[in-house]
Amino acid sequence: MREADAYGLALQSASPQLGAAVGAIGGELRTQSWDLGWELATHLQLCLAQFLPPLAWRDLSWLAVAIGPGSFTGTRAGVATARVLAQQLALPLFGISTLAAVARSQPALLQPEGTIAVRMPARRNQQFGAIYRVTPDGQGLLPALADTAMTAADWQQTLAAQPADCQVVEAPPQLGATASGVWHLAARAWQQGERPHWSQAAPFYGQHPVG
Structure with a gap:
């Protein structure tokens, strides 16, 4: 199959706002968000x-899902749904960090070989943080610091060690629009020949949901 014919569907459910993105590599990307609150899983x-029509499920070549961090319930529901779909359709499933999706969904940040720091509030007076280096072509992200729960002081110390031109981003409370970032990161991995089995996609909570 030609890359231009490889349609992919991406899901973002790590907040009360569900997001989806579908398109073919090199073609138009269609996105939508739904403010579902506690009824997201339902x-x-x-x-x-x-959302999918006029495409049919059989038209898809790959799936992608945000694996967290974020809402425990929403992330779990999204990953479970994506795993079932990938298994039933026999499609590869890309698990994408929510923080990476936040960074990739903002094209203005993608300065070749630049540095992006992404922060998201967490429980118990902590926050999630990650550091990414932009690839030379300005399209991909390489993790310099994987998603980590830390204190505000530790985050400031982490930022102090980054290049002076590091761009710091706060993850929005509603993440539906970052489905585009999930899609773009998965599409790049698809183009590079990655075909992950659905069983590899697992939620990343970063913290225990109780306590």
Whole structure:
């Protein structure tokens, strides 16, 4: 199959706002968000069924899902749904960091060989942080610091060690729009020949949900 024909569907459910993105590599990317709140898990599959047409499930070549950090319930529901779909359709499934998706969804940040720091509030007076280096072509992200829960003081210390031109980004409370970032990162991995099995995609919570 030509890359231009490789349609992919990406899901972002790590916040009360569900997001989806679908498109072919090199073609137009279609996105949509739904403010579902606590009912995200209940309506997720219905939203996808209404969003996908005029494409059919058989038209897809790969799937992608945000694996967290973020909402425990939403992340779990999104990953579980994506795993079932990938298994039933026999498609590769890309698990993408929510923080990486936040960075990739903002094209203005993608300065070749630049540095992006992404922060997201966490529980118990902590925060999630990650550091990414932009690839020379300005399209990909390489993790310099994987998603980590840390104190505010530790985060400031981490930032102090970054280049002076490091761009610091706060993850928005509603993440639906970052489905585009999930899609772009997965599409790049697809182009590079990666074909991950659905069983490899697992939620990243970063913290225990209780306590």
